[in-house]
Every structure is written in C-alpha cells, then in structure tokens.
Amino acid sequence: MKIIHVMAGAAVGGAETAFVELVTAQHKAGFDVFAVCRPSRRNAEMVQNGVRLTELPFGGLFDFKTTPALKKLISEIKPDVVVTWMNRAAKKLPKNGSFKWIARFGGYYDFKNYKGVDHCVVNAPDIGRFLHEQGCPQADITFIPNFAEVAADAKPVSRAAHDTPQDAFLFLTLGRLHTNKAFDTLLKAMAQVPDAYLWIGGEGPERDSLEKLCASLGLQNRVRFLGWRDDRWALLKTCDAFVFPSRHEPFGNSFMQSWAAGRALITTASQGPSYYVKDGEDAIVTPIDDVESLAKAMKTVITDSTLRETLAAKGRQKYDQAFDKQSILQQWLDLFSKILN
Numbered sequence: 446m447k448i449i450h451v452m453a454g455a456a457v458g459g460a461e462t463a464f465v466e467l468v469t470a471q472h473k474a475g476f477d478v479f480a481v482c483r484p485s486r487r488n489a490e491m492v493q494n495g496v497r498l499t500e501l502p503f504g505g506l507f508d509f510k511t512t513p514a515l516k517k518l519i520s521e522i523k524p525d526v527v528v529t530w531m532n533r534a535a536k537k538l539p540k541n542g543s544f545k546w547i548a549r550f551g552g553y554y555d556f557k558n559y560k561g562v563d564h565c566v567v568n569a570p571d572i573g574r575f576l577h578e579q580g581c582p583q584a585d586i587t588f589i590p591n592f593a594e595v596a597a598d599a600k601p602v603s604r605a606a607h608d609t610p611q612d613a614f615l616f617l618t619l620g621r622l623h624t625n626k627a628f629d630t631l632l633k634a635m636a637q638v639p640d641a642y643l644w645i646g647g648e649g650p651e652r653d654s655l656e657k658l659c660a661s662l663g664l665q666n667r668v669r670f671l672g673w674r675d676d677r678w679a680l681l682k683t684c685d686a687f688v689f690p691s692r693h694e695p696f697g698n699s700f701m702q703s704w705a706a707g708r709a710l711i712t713t714a715s716q717g718p719s720y721y722v723k724d725g726e727d728a729i730v731t732p733i734d735d736v737e738s739l740a741k742a743m744k745t746v747i748t749d750s751t752l753r754e755t756l757a758a759k760g761r762q763k764y765d766q767a768f769d770k771q772s773i774l775q776q777w778l779d780l781f782s783k784i785l786n
Contacts, residue, residue: 446525446781449544451515452482453503453533458621459698460551463568463591464530465490467777470594472496474774479522481515503533511537519544526781528566532558545784552695556581564784569696571716587780591698592770593705599678607644607669614641614747617684617708618699619677622649625693627713629658630734634690636662637740641747643688646680648673681706686746686753691715692733700728701768704760709753711742721767727759 450468454461464480465487471478472495480491480498491498499518501511516539519527528547529535532554538546540561548559549566556579559565565586567573573586604611616635620626628645632655635643645655645668652670659668674680677699681687687703687710694715700722703710710728712718713735724730729746731738746753 446785447477447479447522448526448528448781449479449481449519449522449524450528450530451534451538452480452530453537454483454531459696460530461485461487463551463698466592466594468496469494470592470770470774471777476778479518479524481518501537503537508537512539515539516542525785535559535562547780547784550576555579564780566780569717570720572695587776589773589776589780590768591696591701592768592773593698593702593764594770595705596678599676599682601683602676602679604683607671609642609644609669614686615684616641616643616686616688616743617646617680618643618688618690619646619674619680619702620689620691620699622647622651622655624651625691626651627690627692627734628655630692630736630739631688631690632658632662632664632668633736634739634743635664635668637736638743638747641667641743643668644671644680644684645669646671646674646677677702678706681708684708686711686743688739688743689713689718690739691718694718701764704764705768707757707761709746709756710760711739711746713739721763727756727763729756 452464468478468480469491480496481501483503484500488498501514502508503511519542524544526547527544528549529538530549535548535558545563547564547566548562550572551568553575556576565576565581566589568591570588573588576586577583659665687708689700689712691713694717696717700710700712700718712722712728713731713733715733722728722730729742731742
C-alpha cells in the first residue's frame with residue numbers, strides 16, 4: 446500500500462519531530478511512504494534516510510499553490526492512504542480523491558475542519574475523548590502513541606561550554622517557549638533550589654519574558670537558555686534529572702524521551718503525562734502551577750540518589766512497555782489494513 450504523510454507544521458517542535466521519526470521509521474520498516482511538508486531543516490534528515498519528499502508552502506489565505514500541487518501529486522502517486530498532521534494540512538488536502546483519509550491528532554483541534562475524514566488517530570486518550578464529544582464516532586478513533594528514536598551513541602554535551610560546573614546538579618527541560626509549557630513556574634521553583642543549575646532547550650514567543658523573569662529572580666548565573674536543539678539525547682545524557690512543568694500538555698514527547706534516556710523525571714499532572722506516570726514510582730508528579738511543590742520535588746531528587754535511580758530505572762521500564770517502536774509501527778500497519786478493508 447502507498448501512504449502519503451502531509452505535515453504543515455512549524456520549523457521546529459514536538460509534533461514535527463514525531464512526524465520525522467514516524468515517517469522515517471515506516472520507510473525503514475518497508476512501508477511505501479511519501480512525505481509532504483513545508484521547507485524546513487528537518488526535511489534533510491528524512492531525505493538522507495531515503496524518504497521521498499515534496500516541499501510545499503502551506504501558506505495562508507492567498508496560498509494558491511499548495512492544494513493544486515497536492516492534488517497533482519496524489520494523482521501521480523495514487524496513494525491508498527493519506528495521513529494529515531494538524532489543521533492546515535487537513536484544510537489544504539483535496540477531498541475528492543479515491544484514497545482513505547486518516548487525520549492524526551496531537552492536540553485538541555476543532556473537528557469541524559475534518560469533514561469527510563475516514564479515521565482519526567490520537568496520540569493521547571484524552572484527545573480521543575475530546576473528538577468523540579465533538580461528534581466523531583468512537584469506532585473512527587484509534588489511539589497510537591508516539592515513540593522516540595533514541596540515539597544510544599550520543600555523547601554528553603560539554604558543561605563548560607555552557608558555563609556550568611561539572612559537579613553541580615543539573616536539571617534539563619525541553620520544549621517550545623510557550624505559556625502552556627509553564628517554564629515561568631519552573632523558574633520560580635528554581636529560585637527556591639539553591640546551587641542547582643537549569644538548562645532550557647527550546648525557542649518560542651515567551652523567550653523574552655522568560656529571560657526577564659530569570660533576571661528578576663536573580664537566576665542568570667544558574668539558568669541557561671540554549672535555544673532550539675537537535676541534540677536532545679546528548680542533553681539528556683548530560684543532565685542529572687529532567688523537569689516537565691507543563692500546565693497544558695495533550696501528550697508530551699519530552700517526558701517520554703526522558704524515560705527513554707534513563708533520567709529521573711519530575712512532571713506535573715497535565716493531561717498527557719498523567720495517563721502514563723505513577724507518582725513516586727516512575728516519576729514525581731506535582732500539581733500544575735504549584736511552585737512550592739515543584740521546588741520540593743526538585744530538592745528531593747537532588748538529595749535522594751536512591752529515589753533518583755529508582756525513578757530512572759522504572760521510567761525506562763515503562764517506556765519499553767508503552768512506547769515500543771516496533772509495536773507502534775505494527776499498530777499503524779494494522780490500522781492501514783483495517784481501513785482499506
């Protein structure tokens with residue numbers, strides 16, 4: 446069967462990373478896949494791995510190129526299935542083809558943009574609940590989580606390169622610098638955790654306000670804003686523990702990646718992580734936007750090395766159970782077969 450994945454996301458981000466990893470993994474597993482997406486540096490990774498790829502603008506109201514080009518490409522490839530990622534890809538997709546249309550949901554998108562869809566894939570059960578409440582039949586919703594392509598050979602990043610003492614306890618967080626990620630709460634908690642250092646990997650609209658907050662809290666000497674990074678596995682190998690402070694998180698790739706890397710996890714009770722984590726067993730879970738609880742959890746992870754090692758080991762075990770790549774690839778293959786039959 447032939448599959449086209451269509452993504453109209455940003456240059457960087459969690460959904461974009463999941464797109465690259467899934468399409469590349471499906472290609473390596475023998476799926477006959479094509480990718481269509483905006484021009485981006487992430488595309489080079491797919492091309493280097495042999496994925497056939499077409500770049501289109503996926504612009505706004507005055508983009509008169511994308512839909513006709515998609516229609517032409519579909520007529521040439523004659524796919525059995527087209528998978529759209531996010532709203533704009535769904536809006537640009539020609540709806541009168543002979544293919545089956547699967548919409549992949551990584552967030553709480555308005556179902557009215559998906560008229561005519563054959564099936565929906567959600568990467569978190571709560572998104573499935575949301576779609577069903579909007580009128581999507583339960584039989585047309587399948588839950589398939591993300592996975593992480595672990596770079597086992599990644600080398601730790603030089604702490605000296607980021608002016609961080611070798612013997613300091615280092616927390617890491619990764620994500621778009623957006624209000625949903627609650628990095629402001631994390632910075633306020635850091636102010637109560639003396640001597641520890643924090644690296645923030647990510648870019649986004651909140652960077653300026655977060656840097657100002659960091660300065661107002663007197664944390665400039667212990668917090669590093671790294672910008673968007675493509676070496677998350679090297680960063681995870683460098684840190685002592687991972688913090689995921691989101692106030693709104695449908696799934697949350699980063700918490701899963703920290704488990705895959707064998708790092709102790711501190712997270713909040715946001716939607717995505719809450720489905721998987723068990724407080725005190727494979728993570729420390731704090732209430733959303735609770736600065737005091739987050740600071741206490743960070744202090745506990747610093748001082749209790751036994752707990753830290755237990756959280757890391759149990760988290761890795763949970764990752765192997767819940768996010769096994771081969772199992773997830775099989776789930777996609779089973780779904781393709783199901784909707785085509």
